[in-house]
Amino acid sequence: MNILVIGGTRFVGRHIVEKALANGHKVTLFNRGQTDPVVFPRVEKLVGDRDGDIQELEGRTWDCVIDTCGYVPRIVKQSVDLLKNSINLYVFISTVSVYEEKGMLILPEEARLKTIEDETVEEINEDTYGALKVLCEHEVLAAYPNRALIIRPGLIIGPHDYTDRFTYWPRRMTQDGPMLVPDLANQPVQFIDARDLAAFLINLIEKNRTGIFNATGPDDKLHLGDFFEQCRDICGGKAEFVMVSDKFLQKRDDIKPFRDIPLWLSAKNEPYGDMRVDISRAIDAGLTFTSLKKTILDTLAWDETRPEEEKYMCGLKPEREREILDAWFEERAGE
Numbered sequence: 001m002n003i004l005v006i007g008g009t010r011f012v013g014r015h016i017v018e019k020a021l022a023n024g025h026k027v028t029l030f031n032r033g034q035t036d037p038v039v040f041p042r043v044e045k046l047v048g049d050r051d052g053d054i055q056e057l058e059g060r061t062w063d064c065v066i067d068t069c070g071y072v073p074r075i076v077k078q079s080v081d082l083l084k085n086s087i088n089l090y091v092f093i094s095t096v097s098v099y100e101e102k103g104m105l106i107l108p109e110e111a112r113l114k115t116i117e118d119e120t121v122e123e124i125n126e127d128t129y130g131a132l133k134v135l136c137e138h139e140v141l142a143a144y145p146n147r148a149l150i151i152r153p154g155l156i157i158g159p160h161d162y163t164d165r166f167t168y169w170p171r172r173m174t175q176d177g178p179m180l181v182p183d184l185a186n187q188p189v190q191f192i193d194a195r196d197l198a199a200f201l202i203n204l205i206e207k208n209r210t211g212i213f214n215a216t217g218p219d220d221k222l223h224l225g226d227f228f229e230q231c232r233d234i235c236g237g238k239a240e241f242v243m244v245s246d247k248f249l250q251k252r253d254d255i256k257p258f259r260d261i262p263l264w265l266s267a268k269n270e271p272y273g274d275m276r277v278d279i280s281r282a283i284d285a286g287l288t289f290t291s292l293k294k295t296i297l298d299t300l301a302w303d304e305t306r307p308e309e310e311k312y313m314c315g316l317k318p319e320r321e322r323e324i325l326d327a328w329f330e331e332r333a334g335e
Contacts, residue, residue: 001025001205004057004087006050006079007068009036011160012093012153015198016066017043023202030057051075057082064089064205072122073135080143091149091205092140096214097130098152101273108278109152109212149209151201154216154277155191155263158295159302165262166191168315169228170300173235180321180328182264183243185225188275189263190216193290200287213282217289224263227292234296244328255324262314 003020007013008029017040020027029040033047046056050069057079065087070076080090100112116131124132140148157166172179197215204213232239246267249255257266265272279287316324 001063002028002061003205004028004030004060004062004065004083005068006030006065006070008066009039011162012156012194012197013066013068014039014160015158015194016068016201019195019198019202023206025202028060028062030054050079052078054078054082057086061086063087064091066091066093066201066205067140068093070136071124071129071132073119073132073139074122076136077139080139084143087147089147089149089205089208089210090140090144091151091201092137094133094137094150094152095130096152096154096216096274096277098134098137099130099273099277105271106276106278107214107273109214109281147210149201149204150212151197152212152214152277153192153197154214154274156194156197157191157299158194158290159298161194161299162313164312164314165258167299167303168262168312169231170235170296171303172315173232173237173239174300176238177240178242178325179239180244180261180316180325181228181241182224182246182249182261182266184246184264184267185223185228187224187265187267188272189222189224189227190218190275190277192216193295196288196290200282200285203286209285213285213287214277214279215282215287216277216279217287218292219279219283219289222292227263230292231296234293235300242325242328244324248328248331252324252327259314260316260320 003025005013005017005027008017008031017027028044028046030046030048032049033045048054048056065083067079070092096107098113099107100114101107113134114131116128119135121128137150140150155165161167192215196217200215228241250266250268255261257264265275
């Protein structure tokens with residue numbers, strides 16, 4: 001197949017391109033040429049900006065396009081409209097954050113979607129991200145009602161994950177000393193290895209599948225406490241867990257769930273809709289899962305290749321972790 005990838009050099013897009021090439025497909029990349037431009041030296045690269053500078057795509061045809069980086073509906077509409085007569089299938093990477101999850105114990109693809117009062121808003125933040133992705137999906141489905149494949153991943157993890165939302169834990173587990181972990185051992189956890197997402201997506205394209213699929217994992221239930229224990233064992237078991245109460249963490253305005261303590265959602269977010277996504281449709285369609293052990297070890301190996309000066313995007317820095325633990329010990333001593 002002849003595949004156009006919008007993006008394709010960073011994390012998820014990179015894994016998708018690698019899988020497509022491994023399966024013998026021809027790939028063309030379209031991006032700004034700013035992120036790792038030397039990767040995939042033998043792949044055709046078209047340079048432009050999907051917001052107003054997409055002329056390089058005119059007059060070309062592909063079997064499908066994989067849109068890895070669409071966040072604003074106005075911008076997505078530009079590629080949607082331009083490629084309407086140039087491709088057979090439009091693949092859009094969305095997110096499970098599209099769901100209006102209040103009160104939902106499990107989220108199938110048919111669950112209620114988020115809305116936004118002002119659909120012209122283009123600022124992307126935790127309040128607008130999911131609703132804007134819904135509007136992006138609408139643009140794709142309106143133009144390609146029978147030729148669209150929408151993938152809604154959960155938290156994506158694995159090598160090249162620049163967000164550190166998962167990487168923080170394997171890195172931290174290799175270190176000695178007391179380690180802050182929230183006491184919500186029974187909080188559900190879902191995530192998907194980017195390589196599994198890429199394999200699933202390419203498999204669906206090869207079968208010319210259309211429709212909407214949630215894509216996260218694992219296939220068995222996983223809870224936060226189980227993850228911490230497994231991660232510590234896999235990484236060498238050096239950290240000493242200090243179970244800090246969820247209520248204590250909630251009281252601190254300087255600690256944000258998921259950003260400062262990755263994977264922790266806080267009990268105030270029950271029933272944890274983003275971590276209770278129904279993936280039965282994807283499993284029936286061929287989604288498979290890399291073992292947690294392999295994902296952790298491969299992520300750790302990749303993390304060790306990163307430059308010393310690279311800024312980590314998530315997680316507690318050592319001095320902040322010590323300060324919070326000291327405050328926790330002090331509160332406990334005063335009880």
